[in-house]
Amino acid sequence: MFAPTKVAALWFPDNQRALANTIATSSNPLGIMTANILSPVIVKTPKDILTMLIVYACPAVLGAILVSAGVRQSRPSLPPSASAETEPEPFWMGIKKLLSNRQYWLIFLCIGGGIGIYTAITVFLEQMLCPWGYEDFFAGVVCGTCLVLGGVVGGLIAGVIADRTKRFTLISKLSYFFCIGSVAFFTFIHNKRSQEALIALSCALIGFFGLPLFPLGNELVVETTYPVEVATSSGLVFLSGQLQGMLLILVLQKLATPVAPEFANITKCHSSDSSVSPAGGMTKPIPIRDMTISSYALFGYSAFVCLIFLVFFRTTYRRRNMEQTSSRRKSYLKSADILEDNDVGNVECISPNFDSKNAVDVRRLPSTSLDDSSAKTSKSNF
16 A cells, blocks of 8 residues: 555656555555445355455456566666655664654654544444444445545545645645544434435545545655655555554444444344354344444544644655755756857857867956956947
């Protein structure tokens, strides 16, 4: 999941990196969405599981073959940017710099928290909705598709805007703020009956504002920690997201409560069926869990990490500053070479026997010398 940032940094110019990062990052949730849609279509009986696995293996094998045969080098022969030309710092030196970078730790907590929150929502989406009469198809396929497609659209828009404006911090903060607002919207309507349209809309908004945080956050990581190795800094943020997601899943399960008896007749959860023990016998029914308190806790944690990010995160775009300095230096050297060539050419045109080695560069003469020579020329012409 952190490979897109490395690929974007090495293979794309600065005005395409955020969009390239977003497109590559979106491939993962798009694959998950496709699997969620195709699985119930392919699997009708337990024997169809093997067929499903073969279908899913085909694009993976094809992609591995194309990458193995088509990608012959780690970076392009002509670097697309100044940062792509530089060699990253050694691993342990980069780790030491990350440990002393306070802004990186804010990204580690807050962007990682956003990934964990998104993971927890996708894991518990059906469990949150099925106790209130929503079918598995609506909760898993419809809401899951809205979550992913909304994220892809929002990511593409955010990537284009970020590439053109370079306002990574502002765009990330706005995305985080509206994502938490969408989570609040979902939290307060998910346990209301017959609200399919509003629930689907809230899922689409969570995806639209939430998914762009991952690629934009990775770009912020690189800008904040440059010249630390991209894979190291972004990989640790992704690890933070997985750890926080795991902790959220464990805590939210503990906070779930049994569904009140008056709502037991409207539930659509299949977990109410009797489970099968390892010995083959039937055990007692698995109770249906009400995730309302868990939803409130998830929203509270989301608001907490969002507030920290909005208030405390400030960073300097180190990679961008380096590239701008390098660009200005190259432009200055190029213009200086052009001026030098033009000056020598003009003097040689005046006198075929002109000795360029003994030529005096008038740009380096004091201004008084230039004024005196101009005055003498004017007097002689007069």
